[in-house]
Amino acid sequence: MENNNSSEERPTVMVTNDDGIDAPGLRALVRVLISCNLFRVLVCAPASEQSAVSHSITWRHPVSVKQVDINGAIAYAVSGTPADCASLGISKEPSLGISKELFSFVPDLVISGINMGSNCGYHVVYSGTVAGAREAFFNGIPAVSVSYDWVGGKSSVDDYTLAAEACLPIFRAILAEIKNKSYPLNGFLNIDLPTDIANHKVCFKLDGNICSISIFVHL
Numbered sequence: 328m329e330n331n332n333s334s335e336e337r338p339t340v341m342v343t344n345d346d347g348i349d350a351p352g353l354r355a356l357v358r359v360l361i362s363c364n365l366f367r368v369l370v371c372a373p374a375s376e377q378s379a380v381s382h383s384i385t386w387r388h389p390v391s392v393k394q395v396d397i398n399g400a401i402a403y404a405v406s407g408t409p410a411d412c413a414s415l416g417i418s419k420e421p422s423l424g425i426s427k428e429l430f431s432f433v434p435d436l437v438i439s440g441i442n443m444g445s446n447c448g449y450h451v452v453y454s455g456t457v458a459g460a461r462e463a464f465f466n467g468i469p470a471v472s473v474s475y476d477w478v479g480g481k482s483s484v485d486d487y488t489l490a491a492e493a494c495l496p497i498f499r500a501i502l503a504e505i506k507n508k509s510y511p512l513n514g515f516l517n518i519d520l521p522t523d524i525a526n527h528k529v530c531f532k533l534d535g536n537i538c539s540i541s542i543f544v545h546l
Contacts, residue, residue, distance in 0.1 A: 338502045341369040341434035341463075343412045344442065345380065345455025348372040348395055348404045352441035352475065355487035359495060360438075361399035366502075369430050370395070370402035371416030373455075377408050382458040384410050392429065403429055409459035413437060417468050435505055436498065437463035440473030440518075441487050447474075447519045457517055464515040469505055471498070471516040478522045490520045493529045500531065 340360055344353045353372055360368050374393065390407040392415070405412045417437065419428050439459030446454040460470035475482075475490045497518070504510035521527050 337365060337367050338435040338506070339367040339369060339432045340498070340502075341371060341413075341416045341430075341437045342400075343370070343372045343409055343416065343437065343439050343459040345373065345377045345409045345439075345459065346443055347376045348374060348402065350376075350443065351484045352443055352487045352490075354397075355484070356438065356441050356473070356491045357397060357400055357402075359488060359491035360498075363495065365499070367432065368400040369416060369432065369434060370397055370400050371405060371412045371429060372402075373409060373412055374404040374406050377455045379453045380408050380455045380458070381453050382410050382461060383408050384414070390415075401430060409439065409455040410462040413439070413459045413462035413470075414466070417463055417466055434463075434468060436502055437468050437470040438473060438498065439463075439470065440475075441490050441520075442472070442474035443477045445474050445476040445519045446472065446517065451517060460515045460517070467512070469501060469510055469512065469515070471501065471518060473518045473520070475520045475524070476522045482522060486522075486524055489524045493520060493524055493527075494518060497529070497531050 342357055344350060357370060360366050385407045390405055390411055393404045395402040395404050415429055439456050442456040446457050451457045456474060457472045460472035463470035473494055
């Protein structure tokens with residue numbers, strides 16, 4: 328169910344991923360976005376895991392879409408890839424065999440994640456998470472992909488919430504730049520968060536055509 332409290336005044340954020348709509352990283356991100364009551368939250372994510380599918384799309388057959396109950400958001404699970412989900416979620420006309428657009432709002436920002444595992448270096452080529460953000464960017468929508476460096480035996484699902492909270496100031500800064508029409512539209516942002524996120528601080532600067540994000544250890 329959508330949270331309608333002052334919804335007309337809030338920017339619209341759409342969340343997708345490649346780990347699937349039930350993945351703890353996506354659910355934690357959505358909870359944080361909803362709980363701050365600053366955004367209209369949409370979700371359009373794969374019905375099942377689509378890790379490492381890169382920017383593949385569904386071509387020869389239609390996809391199916393099912394509405395999912397996420398309190399505070401409008402959410403759909405799609406039998407397709409992250410790129411399919413991003414394309415469907417931002418489209419204002421029928422596509423991929425779906426008879427009508429999913430949402431009545433075009434998102435101001437697409438966030439893909441939070442991925443289980445880092446996506447840096449050559450991994451961005453294979454990542455479905457990065458592809459979800461890239462597809463939105465290709466269609467003129469500002470986008471961010473977010474990944475958390477999960478380590479088995481050390482990480483816990485609570486770390487996804489910490490990762491989402493660490494990124495929240497970045498999302499707010501991007502949306503402020505978008506509102507002011509000063510956000511650079513010549514690229515999209517890929518954020519990788521360290522394993523021990525509780526003992527790190529995220530520092531960032533949005534400056535003209537350059538977006539710089541640094542992560543520092545608390546001393």
